[in-house]
Amino acid sequence: MSEVNWWEIEPGNIVLEPGSTKEYHTGAWRSLRPIWDNSKCIKCGVCYVFCPEGCVSQDEDGYFTADLDYCKGCGICANECWPGAIEMVEEGG
Amino acid sequence: MSKRIGMEVALAAAEAVGMCNVDVAAVYPITPQSHIAEHLSDLVADGKTDTEYVTVESEHTSMSICIGASATGARAYTATCSQGLMLMHELLPIASAMRCPIVMSVANRPVNAPLNILSDHSDIMPQRDAGWIVIFCENGQEVVDLTLMAYRIAEDKDVMLPVVIGIDGFILTHMVEPMVFPDQKEVDKFLPVYKPYATLHPDKPLTMGAFAMPDVFPEMMKAKDMALTNSKKTIIKIWDEWEKKFGRRYNPVETYRTDGAEVILVSMGSMSETAELGVDMLRDKGIAAGVAKIRLWRPFPIEELKAATKGARVLAVLDRAISPGIEGAPVYTDVKAAFYDEKDRPVIVNWLIGLGGEDVTGEDFVEIAEKALKAKKGEHEFLGVR
Numbered sequence: 001m002s003e004v005n006w007w008e009i010e011p012g013n014i015v016l017e018p019g020s021t022k023e024y025h026t027g028a029w030r031s032l033r034p035i036w037d038n039s040k041c042i043k044c045g046v047c048y049v050f051c052p053e054g055c056v057s058q059d060e061d062g063y064f065t066a067d068l069d070y071c072k073g074c075g076i077c078a079n080e081c082w083p084g085a086i087e088m089v090e091e092g093g
Numbered sequence: 094m095s096k097r098i099g100m101e102v103a104l105a106a107a108e109a110v111g112m113c114n115v116d117v118a119a120v121y122p123i124t125p126q127s128h129i130a131e132h133l134s135d136l137v138a139d140g141k142t143d144t145e146y147v148t149v150e151s152e153h154t155s156m157s158i159c160i161g162a163s164a165t166g167a168r169a170y171t172a173t174c175s176q177g178l179m180l181m182h183e184l185l186p187i188a189s190a191m192r193c194p195i196v197m198s199v200a201n202r203p204v205n206a207p208l209n210i211l212s213d214h215s216d217i218m219p220q221r222d223a224g225w226i227v228i229f230c231e232n233g234q235e236v237v238d239l240t241l242m243a244y245r246i247a248e249d250k251d252v253m254l255p256v257v258i259g260i261d262g263f264i265l266t267h268m269v270e271p272m273v274f275p276d277q278k279e280v281d282k283f284l285p286v287y288k289p290y291a292t293l294h295p296d297k298p299l300t301m302g303a304f305a306m307p308d309v310f311p312e313m314m315k316a317k318d319m320a321l322t323n324s325k326k327t328i329i330k331i332w333d334e335w336e337k338k339f340g341r342r343y344n345p346v347e348t349y350r351t352d353g354a355e356v357i358l359v360s361m362g363s364m365s366e367t368a369e370l371g372v373d374m375l376r377d378k379g380i381a382a383g384v385a386k387i388r389l390w391r392p393f394p395i396e397e398l399k400a401a402t403k404g405a406r407v408l409a410v411l412d413r414a415i416s417p418g419i420e421g422a423p424v425y426t427d428v429k430a431a432f433y434d435e436k437d438r439p440v441i442v443n444w445l446i447g448l449g450g451e452d453v454t455g456e457d458f459v460e461i462a463e464k465a466l467k468a469k470k471g472e473h474e475f476l477g478v479r
Binding site: 003004005006007009010011012013014015016017018020021 | 190191192193253290291298299300301302303305308309312313315316319320
């Protein structure tokens, strides 16, 4: 976000541009990242359904990945994945 | 043509709201506000005002509905007091931050515990920093006039803030008084249809009340602070316009016999008229006393208060709510702070009176003024507490 002065703020802190939240990369908050082991993945899509950020998507082969621009590393996908195909790995480790 | 009629003040408040072309009213009844809730619902049921009256299950919901309705561009109204106002508490700063011009009548009543349904200011004081404009009334005519002016103030493009009209419970809400009501056509001319700055609508998506990180949060707080501070100019401008059209004058701080006063009582709300009686008794005894009545509680009218009390040696600030843990009640601490930078500041003392609907008499003000005149420095006392 560009730096704005207090008098330049829209009354009521209104955001006039729809979908502008996409510009905010919540992935910067992440300390753990999900890594999929596709040999264990059964393509059930539980990770896709449970991701609170909506950042998990399915590729052409039916496997899943997270968009790391928005993945906060919460680990819900790994917790919910019942075949145990997702491991949370420390960032920078 | 305006007409003069006798009516209970709570009903008059509802009548005034009924003249404001309100789109949405969400009101949960609570003593002593109930007569406002009931009479407004009568006006809606009788087709006297074209208002969607939402019968909510709590005050939390009534304020939530008002915020949502206001965000879509509707003129929204609610009324409450005491525990109901406390239940709304978490929503009040949202209404002001989202710049929702809601109007709310508050029939000022104590908060629990102990349970007390009568009158004091301990419900509004915890809402002091919610960012709302707060205006106090001392009689029925003021309730009518200030309610009719409330939406003009709230919706002004230089304000865009919610407004509380403080109507002391029972002492004011349940009093039958003669009041002048302007004609509906005059009100319509004074209060045009609401033109919102922005509205929630699928054709033009926008976000209200969004998330903010420290890179912009302090700027938003400064903007909110300045919005309320700067609203005073517009409030005075609209009160001036009211005087020109309807002949009745309103000021941020009203005065009574303050000329040459050595001691000035600083009051707020319905006890101000009794304070005038006390001042007459004091003047009869040869004591130069006057009253400065705070009408505009927020934004706090520092300049007007200083002008109204100029030359007084002693100010006796009268509070109807305690602020536990500090030697001073809410009005007192603000008044005292306002005078800190003055070279010749008066002695400022604090008296707690009328708590929980305790009767306040002219004699009480005589006693307070006489004691205040002997004070050498700030004092914080409860009148008549054993």
